[in-house]
Amino acid sequence: MLKAIVTVMLKKGIFDPQGRAVQNGLESIGFDDVKGVRVGKQIEISLESSDKAAAEKSVHDMCDKMLANPVVESYSFEIKDS
DSSP states (O other): OEEEEEEEEEOTTSOOHHHHHHHHHHHHTTOTTOOOOOOOEEEEEEESOOOHHHHHHHHHHHIIIIIOOTTTEEEEEEEEEO
16 A cells, blocks of 8 residues: 655745734744745545556646646645555
């Protein structure tokens, strides 16, 4: 079995209101050195396949078709043995 760890983030240049809210919150409790926060999502997918190449293709397809919005988000992933 394999596990895919997918990270989806807003593309650079896309305003991140959630990241800005977290930054403001951190600054309000004394973390004045925080100069930027971006918030994304991490998705863990368990795969029955043992073929890493096939798993990579499948996860790319998942990201392109559902997990990420290619207009405003970018993604990266890692395939691991589970």
